[in-house]
Amino acid sequence: MDRKHPLAGVTRSGRSGAAARDDARARQAEQIRERVRLMIEITARAGAYRKGLVAATRRLSPEEAVILSDLERHGMQVPQLHDVLCGGHVLVDDPALYDGWKFDGLSRPRLSSHHRDIDKTRYPDIGMRGHVVREKLHGRTAQGTWVQLEKTPAAFGKRKLPGPDDLKHLMDYVVYRVTRSNVGPWGLSRMTERHPMYLAPVVATSTSLSPPVARALTAALRRIEEDDDVTSVSQDLAVRFPPPDRQDLAGELGQALTERGGRGLFGNSEVWVTETPSLVAAQVLAESHQLPGQGSTRTGGADE
Structure with a gap:
């Protein structure tokens, strides 16, 4: 149709x-x-x-x-x-x-x-x-x-x-x-x-894990998360703000990014070198400005 x-x-x-x-x-x-x-x-x-x-x-x-x-x-x-x-x-x-x-x-x-x-x-x-x-x-x-x-x-x-x-x-x-x-x-x-x-190739595949492998993978992920929890901040703060308790850590692996999740429209593009993005910016950058304190000395007056 x-x-x-x-x-x-x-x-x-x-x-x-x-x-x-x-x-x-x-x-x-x-x-x-x-x-x-x-x-x-x-x-x-x-x-x-x-x-x-x-x-x-x-x-x-x-x-x-x-x-x-x-x-x-x-x-x-x-x-x-x-x-x-x-x-x-x-x-x-x-x-x-x-x-x-x-x-x-x-x-x-x-x-x-x-x-x-x-x-x-x-x-x-x-x-x-x-x-x-x-x-x-x-x-x-x-x-x-x-x-x-x-x-x-x-x-x-x-x-x-x-x-x-x-x-x-x-x-x-x-x-x-x-x-x-x-x-x-x-x-x-x-x-x-x-x-x-x-x-946009479909490269993701779903597969099931055997119970022993799933248990071992979950234990490893929890150990990694606990190590990150106590090393990223002080131990006192880590105890006060525990991470979310997720039941299925292994199930979160392999989830695809939303939309393209890639480099965007101009990824790997060299078109940005074709011309200066802004003529005004190029003119400002081309001007030579004297920084304060260079080439002159300011002395204080009687009221300072």
Whole structure:
């Protein structure tokens, strides 16, 4: 079932309450679009792209913004956005994105050779065209969703004759075979299906402990906690303020951090060296100030 993302379209209603909600969605949509535009402009300062990317961001559609903002929400950092725009193959362990990236009137079934282990009858690959993504292609994986941006859309399939775009797509495939790099809308990426970019991987597994192991682990954790309790502060204060009495210490191990719990949008990014953050701050720091007591001596008067 196609899901209408709140940023994909805003309908006006005669009711005041619905109109207020529509206005709020419109403001939120524009904020997310502006955020994605800024992310793309930042990467354009630090990386090389084909010409026209910054101009294309001015026509960024709400649907394109949804896809890129969803990737950022799942851990994509600014340096990784470069590979995404250059056609990198991205895996996200979130099956809900498959339906979330279907947009009424824009998305269409597509044929592709990616992830052949998936039942394409049940989960067909989905294509969408846009000014920035050019041709977005996504589908299901066993654990979640994959997505890849392509330079040239391909429309050939059953009962369809190849067109000019299909011939260009075949030329992109030749470039892929020669360079071993995906041909994206704004460059080449080494992040192929065999060596993909993996966002938000589900690596946590649950396992049960045998009773002897659980008892030994709990005893060790309590001993560590007691040692920390008497060494972190004075013994008198430790007695007055005991730590919380938790029954299952072993059960707290391996709990995942909330949200991404990682390095943030600008982790591993070098875009901060591209220019001085503040011209005013740079001007102030460049001025030479004479500290009090240097080069002059103040003598007290008669009233001191």
